[in-house]
Amino acid sequence: MVGLGREKCELAGSLVEVGSDFSGKSVTTIAADAPLPKLQLCPNCKSSKVDRNGSDVRYGVRIQRYKCQNHGCGLRFSDAGDLARAAAAKQRFIADSLNFGCANRVSIQVCDKNMVEGSKNLGSETQQRERCVSQDEKLKDTNTSSIELVIADYKHYMQKEHIVNDLTLSRYVTRLRMLATQIKVDLFNPDDFKAKLAFDPVLSVKSNCNKNSICKAYSSFVKSYLHIKDVKIPHFEYKCPEYDVPSANHMELLYSMLSDQMRVFCYVLMATAARPIEALRLEWKDINFAQRTIAINHPAKHGRTRTIQLKGRFVKVIDMLFDWKTRQYDRDVVQWRGNRSPELVFTYKDTDAAGHNFRKARERAVRKLGGPDQAPELMRITFYSNRHWRAVLERYLKGNSDAVANLLGENSDKYVQVYAPISERLYGNSREFDPVEILETDPDYSEKMEKYGREGYIEYNYNRTTGRHYLRKEKCEY
Numbered sequence: 001m002v003g004l005g006r007e008k009c010e011l012a013g014s015l016v017e018v019g020s021d022f023s024g025k026s027v028t029t030i031a032a033d034a035p036l037p038k039l040q041l042c043p044n045c046k047s048s049k050v051d052r053n054g055s056d057v058r059y060g061v062r063i064q065r066y067k068c069q070n071h072g073c074g075l076r077f078s079d080a081g082d083l084a085r086a087a088a089a090k091q092r093f094i095a096d097s098l099n100f101g102c103a104n105r106v107s108i109q110v111c112d113k114n115m116v117e118g119s120k121n122l123g124s125e126t127q128q129r130e131r132c133v134s135q136d137e138k139l140k141d142t143n144t145s146s147i148e149l150v151i152a153d154y155k156h157y158m159q160k161e162h163i164v165n166d167l168t169l170s171r172y173v174t175r176l177r178m179l180a181t182q183i184k185v186d187l188f189n190p191d192d193f194k195a196k197l198a199f200d201p202v203l204s205v206k207s208n209c210n211k212n213s214i215c216k217a218y219s220s221f222v223k224s225y226l227h228i229k230d231v232k233i234p235h236f237e238y239k240c241p242e243y244d245v246p247s248a249n250h251m252e253l254l255y256s257m258l259s260d261q262m263r264v265f266c267y268v269l270m271a272t273a274a275r276p277i278e279a280l281r282l283e284w285k286d287i288n289f290a291q292r293t294i295a296i297n298h299p300a301k302h303g304r305t306r307t308i309q310l311k312g313r314f315v316k317v318i319d320m321l322f323d324w325k326t327r328q329y330d331r332d333v334v335q336w337r338g339n340r341s342p343e344l345v346f347t348y349k350d351t352d353a354a355g356h357n358f359r360k361a362r363e364r365a366v367r368k369l370g371g372p373d374q375a376p377e378l379m380r381i382t383f384y385s386n387r388h389w390r391a392v393l394e395r396y397l398k399g400n401s402d403a404v405a406n407l408l409g410e411n412s413d414k415y416v417q418v419y420a421p422i423s424e425r426l427y428g429n430s431r432e433f434d435p436v437e438i439l440e441t442d443p444d445y446s447e448k449m450e451k452y453g454r455e456g457y458i459e460y461n462y463n464r465t466t467g468r469h470y471l472r473k474e475k476c477e478y
Contacts, residue, residue, distance in 0.1 A: 273390035303409035
């Protein structure tokens, strides 16, 4: 029961009565027409079993995160209203950043005017100068924090959209921060970037290779983050230096002194010419132990998927992978996997972690051999040494650039021409056997295919439209 002394107040357009009962406890009665609180539903399964799952802050707006607890869903999502407010705050921030330079110039002019008017007496001049210095420092601090906020949001967006891998993104972020803080480039103004690239005393003297890397980072910021597609970023032509390709004996000597997982990882790179990130993405279903093939189904840098046939000296890699798979269920191996999927072949978190472990193991191996002076060749071996060594070997065995492009997953042979002179220098003549062309309409089509098959020719291309088979013979075995 509710006693006398009842008060009435209006809450959200509904009538709420607040009073006290005879025991002295306060009682609140909500009218029947009061609106119920908004129920959060999962956008995937429309379930109401949703729990809060932390929050994020973007551009000063707190974004509530949720997780669906419905069995079989588990979707994590953000509040739609918070995302809309964050998007509006982002647009306001971009507009303010574009006008920041004008505001800075106006404030400086005001400071100069105040200093001229206050030059009549020393005390007034000192006060005006201190005021100008404090305003400049405040603007400088605001500019620095704004730049860090923009770069952080750019990194978050690129990771969310999976536009580039984490290693490339970290390099892009470093270059963008250098442009904004050291070179003082207005990231929202492509014309300012072009002017600084041409006339800045620090940026203009860099090599074409470094300039091209900086242009790639800024192009990613402008086109992917700001969505300005029609802007033209300069491109600098440069000649790639000749790769330092170590010998197979030095590589195998180093790999014999590594841990089990690192040794298998390096031999996979050596046999498949895969990039380190592509090898880390390998799953057990990508390896066919019966046919001795490894499929690169998750290529990097918009490359092509390909399947590598292991033969000759690389057959032992399949045996090493089989032994490593049997150890995946050991407790000592599984406990270090962390958040990595058990379907993945290797347990390294990312390429940075794998590279750090490799460099430490390489230093220990070199110390056992007497130090860097006794084994300088081993110190020059990196993950990409396997890719270059395998590409040079493929260029010698096949004698053509398209075979190297297929092995590396490149979309054209433009970037594999550099391996031809290295193959010529290391292995001698790299001329291939003349290819053979056979038409399906030939009367002796079957006899020709069987004859060239016995001689060691293999089919490397087939045109379904014309019915032509192209055969090529390898010069030697792996």
